[in-house]
Amino acid sequence: MANGAKDKNTHAAPELDEAQAAHPTHDPGHGPPPEPGFWRKYVFSTDHKVIGIQYGITALLFLLIGFCLVMLMRWQLAYPGEALPLIGKLFGEANMPDGVMQPEFYNQLGAMHGTIMVFLGIVPLAVGAFGNYVVPLQIGAPDMAFPKLNMASYWVYFLGGVVMLASFFVPAGAAKAGWTSYPPLADIETMGQTMWLIGMLFLITSSLLGAVNFLTTIIQLRAPGMTFMRMPFFVWAQFVTAFLLLLAFPPLEAAAIFQLMDRLAGTSFFLPSGLVVSGEVLDVAGGGSPLLWQHLFWFLAHPEVYVLILPAMGIVAEIIANNTRKPLWGYKALVYSVIFLGFMSFIVWAHHMFITGMGTTISAFFQVTTMIISIPSVVILSALFISLWGGSIRFTTPMLFALGFLPMFGIGGLTGLPLGLAPTDIHLHDTYYVIGHFHYVVAPGTIIALFAGIYYWFPKITGRKMNDRLGKIHFWGTILFMNGIFFPMFIQGMAGVSRRLYDGGQVYQIAEPVIHYNEFMSICAWLLALAQIPFIINFFMSLKKGEKVEANVWKATTLEWSAAPSPPVAHGNFPKLPTVHRGPYEYSVPGHDRDYLPQDEAPTVAVER
């Protein structure tokens, strides 16, 4: 029986030739099902490629929305109390009377910026879009293991996004307690917080469905010959990421259920006894603990950082190997590092909580693990840097973004070290330094890598290449202005400016020497928005008019390029399921006339062992 299944896998496919597979016929016994209608094909599709594109478009829109929110905040920070010209009055009397931003609205924007960027923008783009589209292709699978679950995962995510956006329109607006939703503040918040929790439950469910699907797909559907140590690094990154999502999200779900109970059923999971709100003792049973929320929240939210960064590292690794035309330096070290990183990410969470009074013994433990987790990160980054050495680098647009990722993530990582040690963290906690640090990891780090991925895989998805000149303008604008926004934050943060001040620090005397950076940072933020215009134009123009390219435009070795047409076959990805003969990065192998050796190319006896 086992052989039967294997045979079916390897030998059934050749019966279909390419044309047949692309235009399915109604072969009742074996062929693909009849062409689905519009709704089935583009909206409620179970094809991982369509779902990946749906994820991608939705996530890019959410990234734009999240960015717009912060551009509004940056107005208030640069020119506190001044009316926002032209569009200020659009936000209503309650939020911006006469165009002047209210503190409550600023808090809504802050909380929702974080939530949207992390849970609705970057994770869906990195995992939902790239993971969905690329992983089955890279491992040689006809689809995800559970296509219907995959569709459900997208639509639950979509619902979560709708709930989050709708929360702006409920009485008193969206959640205002920050993306971390710390109680007791979040417990006594207005209705927007309940919407936030419900939205999160949707997003958590979506992530869990996705994670189950990814893990099963990678474990079960690898093509013949695709052993674990022959998987592209991107697949490894997605594999570890899926484990993080699977095991780290449920405790946050538990915490969200507790908080929902606190808000709707009047329980006191997170409300301590004798809590005074607006001068009066809160009428609740008490006995709860805000610390409990922080433990459960950060049990997810720290691994979540790696959910953001690991797929980005995977994308960068793919692009660097491809554009240096040589194997990745230390593939095995990279794989073991990413596994170790995933494991360690579960036991460092309380370094976010050094000033909560949780005790010095536990602080000491978490400082040690935090220092340890920097080791695999450094191994990965170093391996990627060393991979550049001696390569004949092609400075394509995706490669520029991938190269941009390396130093930017480096800055993000190194500035994290002082935050991982309690003595320095106590000074820096809750200042702009923290904002600068994690934005370097997430914005010039992860988002840059995601852009690299878009430029890299665009020809795979559409069969057309994006414009290089516009791509380079986009790259230089983005990298320049991102640094312009985030670097001054380190300076402000070290001077002690709190991240929570809605006037940017005007009322704080200590902020005076560094407050003038606010205007510069805001202008950079708006210029960063302008720098995205070439990308948006490029994206849509290339869809229609981009240069048509061959299937393997980058001359890459991995299966998605070498074995599948661009775009891949609608039903089943490959005209013929590939068999894998070698590792993922066989570039510039001596004794070959081409400088790349695809994973699925049958070995020729004379050259190979």
Add this chain to the structure above:
Amino acid sequence: MDIPYTVTARPDTGVFNAKLGVWLFLASEVMLFGGLFAGYVFLRIGAPAWPGALHGETYAHASEVLNVPLATLNTFVLIASSVTMVMAWASLMMKNFARYRLYMGGTIALAFVFLIVKVFEYGSKFEHGLFPSESNFLAIYFTLTGLHALHVIGGIIVNTYFWGPGAKMWRTDPKRFTNRIEVAGLYWHFVDLVWIFLFPTIYLL
């Protein structure tokens, strides 16, 4: 192109897709209930007394507030439903579809018994003014058993589907249908397993 290993096991892993999938899902469920239990233990360690004061009276044991006999009855009901569930699968393995229907029907019926007992239990708590907002003890009790009850309802929906419309697959693809029942069984046994830990930790300790 069909997705491989939906019915037969992949040779090197030895499992079919859905079995791995449901175990991964159960792993996340372990972490969900683990998070809830961690919250329970965290709050209980910090509390001066447990269950503590309720309506001016102080209780030393959970069994003085909660109805242990009813919960014991429910434990038997749920264990019995686990046995009927595994027997339903075994009947399919022995190609006896009529017996499968019988045992699966029994599983669903027992799940309903569990929920009805639960309704009476909750009802009498509410009658005595014992709401989740009264104390952290009651909050934990209602949240954890409530979420477990939601899982029971989910199981009823799945099992009813496989008892009724979903059973059509037995005629077209008996092996795949048997796999589905095995996988549904894994979920149902997990719901039983959670109760096995909930019962002593909330009612008895």
Add this chain to the structure above:
Amino acid sequence: MDEHTTASAEDIRKHVRVYLIVFAALATLTVVTVAVSYVHLPILPALVVGLLIATIKGGLVAAYFMHLVSEKKVIFGVLIITAVFLVGMFILTLSSFHDQEGIMTFTP
């Protein structure tokens, strides 16, 4: 190949006997744990006995009803990883109390 998918009817009958024995064991242990609870042991022994019985019962369900006794390595891999993180979550979360005696019992 998966043992259960190729098992003969005779094997299944043997399984059924095992299921009934497990059922009897679970029922007995339930009675025992309830009986012990009425003795009102001090909290520590009560906790040990209660959790021990629950673990045995849960183990029986997992081993026989969920077929873990004859399950494949990949499933065990998933479960071991989960167990490690579960234990880590418990120990680390609760160790907040290690040098924080009384911080949670604040009364106004």
